[in-house]
Amino acid sequence: MVAPPPIRLLVHGASGRMGRALLRLVAVDPRFELAGAITRAGGMVDGVRCLPAARIAAALPFDALVDFSLPAAFDTALEVCLQRGIALVSGTTGLSPAQCKALALAAQSIPLVCAANFSLGVAVLHELVARAAAALPNWDCHLLETHHVRKLDAPSGTALALGQTIAAARGQAPHYLSLRAGDVVGEHHVQFTGAGERLELIHRATDRDIFARGALEAAARVAGRAPGLYALGKLLLG
Numbered sequence: 001m002v003a004p005p006p007i008r009l010l011v012h013g014a015s016g017r018m019g020r021a022l023l024r025l026v027a028v029d030p031r032f033e034l035a036g037a038i039t040r041a042g043g044m045v046d047g048v049r050c051l052p053a054a055r056i057a058a059a060l061p062f063d064a065l066v067d068f069s070l071p072a073a074f075d076t077a078l079e080v081c082l083q084r085g086i087a088l089v090s091g092t093t094g095l096s097p098a099q100c101k102a103l104a105l106a107a108q109s110i111p112l113v114c115a116a117n118f119s120l121g122v123a124v125l126h127e128l129v130a131r132a133a134a135a136l137p138n139w140d141c142h143l144l145e146t147h148h149v150r151k152l153d154a155p156s157g158t159a160l161a162l163g164q165t166i167a168a169a170r171g172q173a174p175h176y177l178s179l180r181a182g183d184v185v186g187e188h189h190v191q192f193t194g195a196g197e198r199l200e201l202i203h204r205a206t207d208r209d210i211f212a213r214g215a216l217e218a219a220a221r222v223a224g225r226a227p228g229l230y231a232l233g234k235l236l237l238g
């Protein structure tokens with residue numbers, strides 16, 4: 001059987017911690033070919049020549065854009081995907097309500113996968129907290145998230161997404177707590193407390209490659225699909 005042609009990827013936010021992980025993983029994954037890389041100012045990143053964001057329209061043809069940048073950079077990524085009718089996989093967190101609205105609208109024109117956390121473990125954690133919240137609606141519920149000191153948004157996008165899952169299951173959002181400490185990749189700790197007992201569900205990320213791997217899986221599955229907003233859990237697990 002002839003192997004399908006590689007999926008051409010444009011990496012947006014290539015100089016960041018996530019972007020560098022993506023460049024490294026794409027380089028050794030035969031499913032993909034790097035079509036280009038974008039940073040704010042352009043220049044070289046780990047041997048890859050990057051286009052500045054202002055020149056993104058000049059990027060070579062690509063089949064999916066993988067974006068791990070900042071909210072201020074996100075609109076440009078969405079716009080180029082809309083202009084070309086190409087899939088967008090975005091892990092950028094801290095998007096504004098207007099940006100979330102633009103995403104929902106864009107799903108009518110292009111295939112999209114957006115997730116605050118691309119790890120498989122967190123996809124399963126959503127299922128577990130939904131069950132616990134539905135079974136224990138009157139217990140106190142706290143959600144503590146811990147991340148490295150350079151993370152800008154709080155609570156984390158993952159915490160807010162888990163909070164939405166909890167609220168949908170028990171009609172009430174959890175109490176959020178955020179810690180910024182050292183180089184912690186990411187921890188989410190959901191605690192249900194009743195009289196005399198406590199249930200704790202914890203996810204710890206120790207290697208940020210899990211997010212890059214999840215995003216690449218999403219790109220492989222969503223490139224070329226019909227327009228729509230595809231749920232990560234369904235794409236990865238279903």
Ligand SMILES: NC(=O)c1ccc[n+]([C@@H]2O[C@H](COP(=O)([O-])OP(=O)(O)OC[C@H]3O[C@@H](n4cnc5c(N)ncnc54)[C@H](OP(=O)(O)O)[C@@H]3O)[C@@H](O)[C@H]2O)c1
Pocket residue numbers: 012013014015016017018019038039040041042053068069070071072073090091092093094115116117118119208211
């Ligand atoms: N969904 C998930 O699973 C997941 C996991 C980890 C992180 N994240 C999120 O992913 C995002 C990136 O995280 P990170 O740790 O890689 O951040 P980072 O190290 O701060 O990198 C940010 C990247 O965005 C680029 N950028 C900033 N402004 C830009 C602009 N105007 N146009 C184009 N590019 C621009 C930066 O380029 P310059 O170097 O040129 O400024 C850099 O490449 C954050 O929102 C973070 O919360 C999501």
